[in-house]
Amino acid sequence: MNVVTRRTISGTAALSLALLGLTACGQDDAGKSSGGVGATTVGLLLPEKTSSTRYEAFDKPLIEASVASLCTKCTIDYANADxxxxxxxxxFDALLAxxxxVILLDPVNAKNTAPWxxxxxxxxxxxxxxxRLAAGNVAAYVSFDNARTGELQGNxxxxxxxxxxxxxEVVMINGAESDPNAASFKAGAHKSLDGKVKRISYEQSGEWKPEVAAQKMTEAIRQVGxxxxxxxxVANDGMAAAVIETLKGAGLKNVPVGGQDASLDAVRRVLSGEQSYTIYKPYKPETDAAATIAVHLLKGLDVTSIASAITESGxxxxxxxxxxxxxxTKPKVAVTVIAGGLYTAAEVCAAPYADACAAAGIK
Incomplete structure (x- = not known):
């Protein structure tokens, strides 16, 4: 089990201090102790392209920009495993060769990375x-509080x-069992739901795949009626979209469905009332944190002053x-994803969502 045992400074405050510290140290002294590509290059390995659009659209460009701002001579060597x-x-082996x-790794299967x-x-x-928390003695871990995410979803x-x-009676379509985040989301959701609803009538993994989530939802309808x-x-928005279409196909209306990731289509579904909520995990604070830790490591600096929580792992x-x-939720779209700069009002309110936006006071 992965357990957070200590948090001595907020992530935002720690990151602000770290950014100031790196600026004070100067931008171009990364890797003075060693030469070659390893001195100025951060490896970045992301897990998915098709099942979640966030990695190509947000994580990659934001990490690249943040690393460049902290270390002008540093570059990113990027690959996506899809x-x-x-x-x-x-x-991964190619980066080592x-x-x-320094490698930022978001693993496809976090359980199998210890030998890596x-x-x-x-x-x-x-x-x-x-x-995602990769198995093995990693140097640091950057993420959102995943158990809290599940609690918020359940609430x-x-x-x-x-x-x-x-x-x-609630159906649960969880994330992939190979992803430790999915286990934390699930545990957090159960903490919120157990004892507050009549029962969880059906629970299966959707494997982070919309087509699997649709199959599981069809099976759930058949089993429980x-x-x-x-x-x-539903653990994320991609699967939520498939679940919503499956419910429509079965003639079920006004069934609350939630997701996670604040994808553009999900935000629009929240506004139109098809999806009850999503979870917004602002990408920039997470990507800035990852870039800051990576550049700290390139410079040979201690990361515990900024990565001040402790996660027990193996x-x-x-x-x-x-x-x-x-x-x-619908009333919060304007003050979260739009105010936070994730999307513009024009992006969210494109036809046929203009009326829904107007009803929510989004202009």
Whole structure:
């Protein structure tokens, strides 16, 4: 189990101090102790392209920009595994072969990365677990508080059910079992829902794949019956979209469904009333944190002053920076994802969502 045991300074405050510290140190002294590509290059390995659009659209460009702002001579060596664990292993090995000494890794299968991390250590390279906690003795971990994310999802589903919650039968479509974040989301959601709803009538993993989530939702309807599907907890927005279409196809209306990631289509569904909520995890604070830790490691600096939480992982105490997620419901779209700069009002309110935006006071 991965457990946060200490948090001595908020992620935002720690990051602000770190950015000031790096600026004060000067931008171009990364890796003075070593030469070659490893002195000025951060490896970045992200897990998905098709099942989640966030990595290509947000994580990659934001990390590139943040690293460049902190270290003008530094570059990113990037690859995306598109959901294939073996492909990511080859990408990881390729970075080590190039002599890269700091790797930001968001693993396809976090359970199997301990040998990777060990191989990196043997070559003097350090691995930072990004967004998902990779197995092994990683140098640091950057993510959101995933158990809290699940709690917020569960609470938002209860809010959507209102007075019907106590008698509600809830279907749960969880994330991939290979992803430790999914286990934390699930545990957090159960903490909120258990004892507050009549029962969890069906629970399966959707494997982070919309097509699998649709299959599981169809199976749930068949097993428990249409009249016993009162709400659906879904671990992310991509799967939520498939679940919503499946419910429509079965003739089920006004069933609260929640997701996570604040994808553009999900925000629009929240405004139109098709989806009850999503979870907004602002990308820039997370990408800035990852970039700051990576540049600290390139410079040979201690990261515990900024990664001030501790996550227990396989007997190791991993310095961690954990950020706080935000629930997005219809009344909060304007003050969260739009005010935060994730999307413009024009992007969200494109036809046929103009009327929904107007009703929510978004201009």
């Amino acid at each position: 959901g294939n664990e073996e492909t990511q292993k080859q990408q 190039k002599g890269i000494k 991390v060990q191989a990196a250590a043997a070559k003097g390279a350090k691995v930072v677990a990004y967004d 938002a589903l209860l809010d959507a059910l209102g007075p019907k919650a106590a008698e509600a 249409k009249d016993n599907v009162d709400a659906v907890y 007997g190791s105490h991993v310095p961690s920076m954990l950020l706080t997620p935000i629930v997005v």
